[in-house]
Amino acid sequence: MGIGDFAKPFQPESGLAGFIDSLPDILAGKDFKDFLGLLRNARSRKKAILFGLGAHVIKVGLNPVLIRLLNDGWVSGLALNGAGIIHDFEIAFCGRTSEDVAIQIRTGEFGMARETGEMLNAAIRSGAKQGCGLGAAVGKMIAGSGLPFKDLSLLASAHKLGIPVSVHVAIGTDTIHFHPRSSGEALGRASLADFFLFCSLLEGLEGGGVYINVGSAVILPEVFLKALSYVRNRGARLERFSTAVFDFLQHYRPQQNVVCRAVGKKGRGFYFIGHHEIMIPLLAAALATNR
DSSP states (O other), rough: GGGGGOOOOOOGGGGHHHHHHHHHHSSSHHHHHHHHHHHHHHTTOOEEEEEEOOOHHHHHTHHHHHHHHHHHHHHHHEEHHHHHHHHHHHHHHHSSSOOOOHHHHHOTOOOOOOHHHHHHHHHHHHHTTTTOHHHHHHHHHTTTTTTTTGGGGGHHHHHHTTEEEEEEOOOTTSSSGGGGGGGGHHHHHHHHHHHHHHHHGGGGGGTEEEEEEEEEESSSHHHHHHHHHHHHTTTOOOOOOEEEEEESSSSHHHIIIIIIIIOOOOOOOEEEESOHHHHHHHHHHHHTOOO
């Protein structure tokens, strides 16, 4: 590293592309520019670009940014945890998704929204009967509904675009699991179908694809590692692809399972630390510059 790698003062007339170029070619600055290049290469070569999203990513208002990425061809598939469908549904249903957990947990009101439990469990039951995965069932339900804000639904948008969504449920972690209409059989069947869907999507990473884990500290890093093992056990090489984690803290499982253990000898792993509500719009805007 020398002065040639230093940051350059930002010139407003250069726009966002100029801002990215002005970052130092040192540590995370260089990593971010390298990572953008890998994503552009993956899209140009039609390799898989998969996003694993924790529910907080949806809750902090990033659906419009993520939907733009879907529409612009930057996403081949999405993986969510169980809470992701709850926040996505509630945005479509009433344009907001939040509870004061500290207060409502004391009164027994936390997670007791009737419509969320009824409509999501109905969609999951129906999907399981039809042999659908959980992501497809919920996406189809929201897309075909009269919900006033469904255009802001990530699952509905993916459904319309034909982009696969897998949902990976841990029973008991989500508020809809204690609704009277909840079915462990339907949840398990639909989510297991989504696990194998996710496995099939991973096969598309070979040759320069990218997997990005955003804001899931436990569930999705564990699912990713097991799915990777399953796919390799069936004969897929999966040696040449890259991974990245975006989160506001460094967590053990994303670091080990996604960044370190997963990639082969010809792959790279990145870890970018920062708030989702800043880092993901920055990533999307940088990709929109097409540089």
